[in-house]
Amino acid sequence: MLKQTGIPTKEDIEKILPSKQRREKGAYVVIECFEEIPCDPCTAACQYGAILQMENVNDLPEADYEKCNGCGICIGLCPGVAIFVVDETYSEEKALIKLPYEFTPLPNKGDVVPGLDRAGEEVCKAEVIRVQKHPSKTNIIWITVQKELAHEVRFIRIPEI
Amino acid sequence: MIHQVPMLVIGGGPAGMVAALQALEAGVDVVLIDDGIEIGGQLIKQTHKFFGSEMEYAGTRGFQIGNLLTDKLFSFDNFKYFGRTTATGFYEDGVVTALKDNKEYLKFKPEVILIATGASEKPLAIPNCDLPGVYGAGAVQTLMNLYGVMPGKKALMIGAGNIGLIIAYQLLQAGTEVSAVVEAMPCIGGYLVHASKIRRAGIPIMTSHTITEIEGDACVERAQIVRVDENWQPVPGTEKWIDTDLICVAVGLTPLIDLLWMAGCEMKYVAKLGGEVPVRNKQMQATIPNIFVAGDAAGIEEASSAILEGAIAGLGMANFLGAEIADYDEKHNKYWNELNSFRSGPIGQRISEGLKFVLS
Numbered sequence: 001m002l003k004q005t006g007i008p009t010k011e012d013i014e015k016i017l018p019s020k021q022r023r024e025k026g027a028y029v030v031i032e033c034f035e036e037i038p039c040d041p042c043t044a045a046c047q048y049g050a051i052l053q054m055e056n057v058n059d060l061p062e063a064d065y066e067k068c069n070g071c072g073i074c075i076g077l078c079p080g081v082a083i084f085v086v087d088e089t090y091s092e093e094k095a096l097i098k099l100p101y102e103f104t105p106l107p108n109k110g111d112v113v114p115g116l117d118r119a120g121e122e123v124c125k126a127e128v129i130r131v132q133k134h135p136s137k138t139n140i141i142w143i144t145v146q147k148e149l150a151h152e153v154r155f156i157r158i159p160e161i
Numbered sequence: 162m163i164h165q166v167p168m169l170v171i172g173g174g175p176a177g178m179v180a181a182l183q184a185l186e187a188g189v190d191v192v193l194i195d196d197g198i199e200i201g202g203q204l205i206k207q208t209h210k211f212f213g214s215e216m217e218y219a220g221t222r223g224f225q226i227g228n229l230l231t232d233k234l235f236s237f238d239n240f241k242y243f244g245r246t247t248a249t250g251f252y253e254d255g256v257v258t259a260l261k262d263n264k265e266y267l268k269f270k271p272e273v274i275l276i277a278t279g280a281s282e283k284p285l286a287i288p289n290c291d292l293p294g295v296y297g298a299g300a301v302q303t304l305m306n307l308y309g310v311m312p313g314k315k316a317l318m319i320g321a322g323n324i325g326l327i328i329a330y331q332l333l334q335a336g337t338e339v340s341a342v343v344e345a346m347p348c349i350g351g352y353l354v355h356a357s358k359i360r361r362a363g364i365p366i367m368t369s370h371t372i373t374e375i376e377g378d379a380c381v382e383r384a385q386i387v388r389v390d391e392n393w394q395p396v397p398g399t400e401k402w403i404d405t406d407l408i409c410v411a412v413g414l415t416p417l418i419d420l421l422w423m424a425g426c427e428m429k430y431v432a433k434l435g436g437e438v439p440v441r442n443k444q445m446q447a448t449i450p451n452i453f454v455a456g457d458a459a460g461i462e463e464a465s466s467a468i469l470e471g472a473i474a475g476l477g478m479a480n481f482l483g484a485e486i487a488d489y490d491e492k493h494n495k496y497w498n499e500l501n502s503f504r505s506g507p508i509g510q511r512i513s514e515g516l517k518f519v520l521s
Binding site for chain 2: 002003004005006007008009014032033034035037038039040041046056057058077079080081082103104114115118119120121136137138154155157
């Protein structure tokens with residue numbers, strides 16, 4: 001499926017998520033990298049050592065969720081633009097998603113924008129709560145969505161003015 | 162006048178630049194000729210962050226790697242560069258001719274030569290493929306990323322290899338709508354992370370589909386796509402016309418090996434390496450002892466591998482010229498280990514299998 005469409009399946013995603021207990025504790029990294037390619041900058045990106053060293057540069061990345069605090073530094077350093085952070089404890093109804101964004105114009109804090117799923121379909125309205133500029137020019141957008149969409153929404157569209 | 166030079170590098174892309182640097186560091190005088198407007202080959206158009214490891218500048222955007230290598234090269238007094246200079250011939254007496262600025266012929270008599278000429282794009286032969294608006298992917302990147310010109314308003318990308326996927330993303334960044342990425346193979350050929358990032362931005366990737374016809378009066382206006390079955394045959398009833406003013410062709414590359422043929426190097430056809438490629442040894446030395454090869458001209462692969470092959474070739478060439486390199490073996494092995502590790506995954510397997518036919 002992923003190899004035909006570019007869309008990871010539910011099973012693909014479930015395999016990389018931390019335990020339920022860990023998810024209830026706060027923000028964590030979601031590394032949507034499902035193919036062994038020669039690439040390892042993520043392992044050096046985390047100052048807490050939460051992305052494990054690789055034996056071979058082609059290995060899939062692996063997170064240590066006990067060390068990960070969801071800071072999101074790695075989001076801006078992944079060449080594949082494949083790292084996200086999710087916080088399901090953000091509020092009663094809402095989850096926080098930090099996603100990489102390499103387009104202009106950047107959204108503004110407070111904007112309500114279409115939230116897109118992995119197929120690029122609009123599934124909700126998402127509120128932008130922070131725009132973090134990253135020196136790598138892969139900027140990081142913090143959005144909130146309904147909790148049940150925490151693992152659906154992975155992109156936003158900035159409506160044309 | 163014939164320029165008598167110890168080392169001539171033909172091609173200023175990642176392989177040629179890194180090879181030149183290795184030799185310069187060993188004290189060799191290097192002349193580099195390149196047909197581009199700027200030195201850097203394809204690197205100067207690459208706005209995405211590179212994959213790989215630290216040694217291949219992973220995490221750095223392609224054009225920044227180009228700038229970095231350029232600055233290093235020009236910091237050497239024994240480096241000489243001829244831009245807008247196309248190598249045109251290789252003669253029996255070892256003379257290389259080149260045309261500079263389309264008017265001045267230059268002659269070089271090098272002791273050792275690196276052929277790092279890269280690759281050329283495969284064309285697409287379908288009705289009306291000569292209409293304005295049909296571009297090779299490299300041209301689209303040049304227009305957008307070097308000249309700041311939008312090549313079209315609504316694009317159709319042909320080919321879901323890394324180049325097709327990356328440029329579809331760049332078109333979107335530039336403000337061009339991308340209708341779809343069409344790929345005749347049943348699976349995406351490029352890295353899946355590239356595929357996922359354009360898919361979630363709303364670009365459909367249509368595997369097992371091909372383009373059959375283009376229509377338009379003075380330029381491209383629409384294109385017909387169709388689903389293909391497992392025998393590559395169009396499935397009747399699945400034809401679909403898409404309005405578009407830009408067809409971007411990214412259906413593969415083939416090594417640019419004319420100079421190697423002229424020189425008389427032994428060549429072999431290896432499909433897994435993209436076409437005719439030179440037989441070479443572990444120093445990247447071709448079957449004619451003073452000719453070395455690196456990068457896509459030696460087999461179609463990633464820029465990261467071109468960097469490592471360039472390092473191996475440059476080191477080998479300096480050694481060939483008798484330069485004193487105290488840690489030659491150590492460096493040579495280090496670059497090979499890195500290259501082997503790079504190629505050791507499922508993606509690199511195709512390359513390793515192809516190399517069995519040409520690497521001695």
